[in-house]
Amino acid sequence: MNTDIILKNINSQVTLSDQETEFLKSVVIARPFKPGELIVRAGDPARYLMFVNSGYLMTYFTDTDGKDHVVQFATNGWWAPDLYSLSKEPNTPYSTRGLCDGELLLIPRLSLDQMFRVCANMDRYFRIQFQNTVIRHQGRILKRHTAPAEERYQEFIDTYPRMEQYVAQKYIASYLGITPEFLSKVRSKMARKIS
Amino acid sequence: MNTDIILKNINSQVTLSDQETEFLKSVVIARPFKPGELIVRAGDPARYLMFVNSGYLMTYFTDTDGKDHVVQFATNGWWAPDLYSLSKEPNTPYSTRGLCDGELLLIPRLSLDQMFRVCANMDRYFRIQFQNTVIRHQGRILKRHTAPAEERYQEFIDTYPRMEQYVAQKYIASYLGITPEFLSKVRSKMARKIS
DNA sequence: CGTCTATTTGAATGTACTCAAAAGCGGTGG
DNA sequence: CCACCGCTTTTGAGTACATTCAAATAGACG
Numbered sequence: 001m002n003t004d005i006i007l008k009n010i011n012s013q014v015t016l017s018d019q020e021t022e023f024l025k026s027v028v029i030a031r032p033f034k035p036g037e038l039i040v041r042a043g044d045p046a047r048y049l050m051f052v053n054s055g056y057l058m059t060y061f062t063d064t065d066g067k068d069h070v071v072q073f074a075t076n077g078w079w080a081p082d083l084y085s086l087s088k089e090p091n092t093p094y095s096t097r098g099l100c101d102g103e104l105l106l107i108p109r110l111s112l113d114q115m116f117r118v119c120a121n122m123d124r125y126f127r128i129q130f131q132n133t134v135i136r137h138q139g140r141i142l143k144r145h146t147a148p149a150e151e152r153y154q155e156f157i158d159t160y161p162r163m164e165q166y167v168a169q170k171y172i173a174s175y176l177g178i179t180p181e182f183l184s185k186v187r188s189k190m191a192r193k194i195s
Numbered sequence: 196m197n198t199d200i201i202l203k204n205i206n207s208q209v210t211l212s213d214q215e216t217e218f219l220k221s222v223v224i225a226r227p228f229k230p231g232e233l234i235v236r237a238g239d240p241a242r243y244l245m246f247v248n249s250g251y252l253m254t255y256f257t258d259t260d261g262k263d264h265v266v267q268f269a270t271n272g273w274w275a276p277d278l279y280s281l282s283k284e285p286n287t288p289y290s291t292r293g294l295c296d297g298e299l300l301l302i303p304r305l306s307l308d309q310m311f312r313v314c315a316n317m318d319r320y321f322r323i324q325f326q327n328t329v330i331r332h333q334g335r336i337l338k339r340h341t342a343p344a345e346e347r348y349q350e351f352i353d354t355y356p357r358m359e360q361y362v363a364q365k366y367i368a369s370y371l372g373i374t375p376e377f378l379s380k381v382r383s384k385m386a387r388k389i390s
Numbered sequence: 391c392g393t394c395t396a397t398t399t400g401a402a403t404g405t406a407c408t409c410a411a412a413a414g415c416g417g418t419g420g
Numbered sequence: 421c422c423a424c425c426g427c428t429t430t431t432g433a434g435t436a437c438a439t440t441c442a443a444a445t446a447g448a449c450g
Binding site: 168169170180181183184185187188 | 427428429430431
Binding site: 148149178179181182185 | 405406407408409
């Protein structure tokens with residue numbers, strides 16, 4: 001199993017001891033996924049914290065009308081956006097689906113408690129990780145409130161240039177909080193501007 | 196200085212040793228504030244992590260048109276929403292303003308590093324704190340994408356019933372991502388429904 | 391009381407949505 | 421290899437939610 005990426009990621013913020021490294025390696029489970037595969041279904045027990053080793057995936061919420069709303073995408077070196085395995089809730093309200101071939105590293109819920117008990121560094125690592133995530137989410141909320149769809153889309157493709165190739169437009173639209181039809185119109189308007 | 200609330204809050208998630216408690220007490224600074232007072236101005240150095248001991252405050256972003264956009268409110272027992280004192284950025288893009296008489300406990304930026312070095316429990320505490328915040332923010336983003344203004348306003352007053360009394364409507368509108376005029380119309384529509 | 395700001399109300403406008411239909415695209419099987 | 425199927429994207433017309441601008445009313449504070 002390839003733990004290079006996750007270890008490199010963690011060690012960029014903290015310095016894991018050999019013991020801690022071994023512990024982590026001993027609890028993670030490799031989990032390949034395929035394009036379109038439903039990795040976690042909304043309502044399922046939140047069994048694992050998930051790290052993306054390779055590929056693309058998305059986490060989304062299905063509303064009462066049956067419409068899906070993308071919470072966030074994830075790729076190489078990111079934690080999957082569904083954090084309910086860390087919460088007190090036994091089940092997650094979010095679904096997670098593969099967008100291409102890829103591999104996850106899973107940390108079982110039970111191992112998480114143990115990990116945080118054994119590895120003080122992991123608390124530090126996730127504290128830093130989540131604190132940055134909170135700052136980014138505040139920025140995303142503000143952007144939603146201050147910028148029209150066109151500007152948000154432009155920022156998305158600037159920030160995640162690769163994402164466009166793997167993610168269907170309708171999912172990007174959903175992530176941005178607009179309909180796929182409207183994103184299509186935004187894009188054709190932008191294309192007209194350039195020419 | 197009254198550190199009861201902050202200690203109670205932290206000890207609800209972890210168990211601080213006497214040493215850790217003393218350390219925390221030794222670094223926090225009491226900082227009263229007044230209604231309308233600008234506690235932190237956007238662009239200022241992010242000097243302190245701020246805990247609200249009493250009163251209400253808000254953190255907001257001023258856009259290029261000079262319009263303010265409320266990131267979040269905070270009250271007794273909450274950390275102020277501006278987390279830039281924990282980031283690598285020296286300055287914060289957010290302003291923080293008092294909404295009534297109140298008091299903050301400040302933890303200076305320099306003490307934070309030291310605190311995390313000395314108190315492993317604080318990493319744990321903030322890890323849990325931020326992980327819950329991330330989950331709430333994901334919910335807020337989704338709500339923004341799935342629910343119209345009326346429903347978001349209803350949820351706001353249900354979730355923070357006290358807030359309404361201390362916070363001007365225009366700030367609630369800003370937090371919800373709508374104009375004060377439209378919130379006024381939403382409210383009058385809701386009032387008509389009840390009768 | 392008078393002033394200043396917040397809130398309300400109304401009319402016109404704009405951004406984004408819904409519904410419907412056509413066009414594009416990718417895969418699969420004949 | 422091409423024809424067909426299913427799904428995504430595009431395009432268009434009509435609509436709705438929310439904004440802007442302007443003016444009137446209401447509240448808060450000295």
